[in-house]
Amino acid sequence: MAITPAANPYAGQMAGAAGLIGAYGAAEAQKAAAINQQTSYLLQARDTLMVAEVRADMSEQYATIQAGRTVKKAEIEAQNYQIAGNTLLKNMRATNASMRARAAASGVVVGEGSVAAVQRENVGATMRDVGISDLNALTARVLGFEDASAMLQSTDYQNMLNLYSARSQAGQLDFAGASARRTGGILANATLLKGGTDYLKVT
Numbered sequence: 001m002a003i004t005p006a007a008n009p010y011a012g013q014m015a016g017a018a019g020l021i022g023a024y025g026a027a028e029a030q031k032a033a034a035i036n037q038q039t040s041y042l043l044q045a046r047d048t049l050m051v052a053e054v055r056a057d058m059s060e061q062y063a064t065i066q067a068g069r070t071v072k073k074a075e076i077e078a079q080n081y082q083i084a085g086n087t088l089l090k091n092m093r094a095t096n097a098s099m100r101a102r103a104a105a106s107g108v109v110v111g112e113g114s115v116a117a118v119q120r121e122n123v124g125a126t127m128r129d130v131g132i133s134d135l136n137a138l139t140a141r142v143l144g145f146e147d148a149s150a151m152l153q154s155t156d157y158q159n160m161l162n163l164y165s166a167r168s169q170a171g172q173l174d175f176a177g178a179s180a181r182r183t184g185g186i187l188a189n190a191t192l193l194k195g196g197t198d199y200l201k202v203t
Contacts, residue, residue, distance in 0.1 A: 027188035034184020041177030045170035052166030056159040063155035067148035074144020078137035085133035092126040 096119050103115045 023191050023194060027191040030184050030188040030191060034181045034188075037180040037184070038177035041173045041180065045173035045177070048166050048170045048173065052163050056163055059155055059159060063151055067151045070148045070151065071144050074140050074147075077140040077144070081133045081137035081140065085130040085137075088126050088129050088133065092122055095122055 099115060099119060099122075103109075108115055
């Protein structure tokens, strides 16, 4: 048997109170949903920053290792040029010593004439080649350091851009979370206001 207003004069007030309680529950649910959404945005912002910082650290470590390898490779190349220069000097000394020994065995004066001229030419040619080897060694070192420095600078610049982008994205997420919280509060207040208005209409 249905309860009519005639049978129960308080039926309208009870229905209004039930509506008001329902509105209050809906408002609290809207607030909770807004808080949940804000929390989700804040977690995304935190994760965005954390991932960007980890990537920056890893790329910096990788760049440091690569730069170290580049410098080491350049140093090995420079040492190879120096070894080549030393080998040229060693061969020159051996050639000149052999030439002097043959000249002396043949009764030729070692420090004069064609023997001395050949030795001077041999020394001059060797020293030019050694100079080129030394220049190549220096060039290898300089280029190696330049490449390593450029690598580190490029990594630092890229990390700076990535972190800036991540901070900007985190800021946007934080703002979105705050907006969601405000919007949820406004909707909850509107729901409560509507519930109160409906209650007053009934009563």
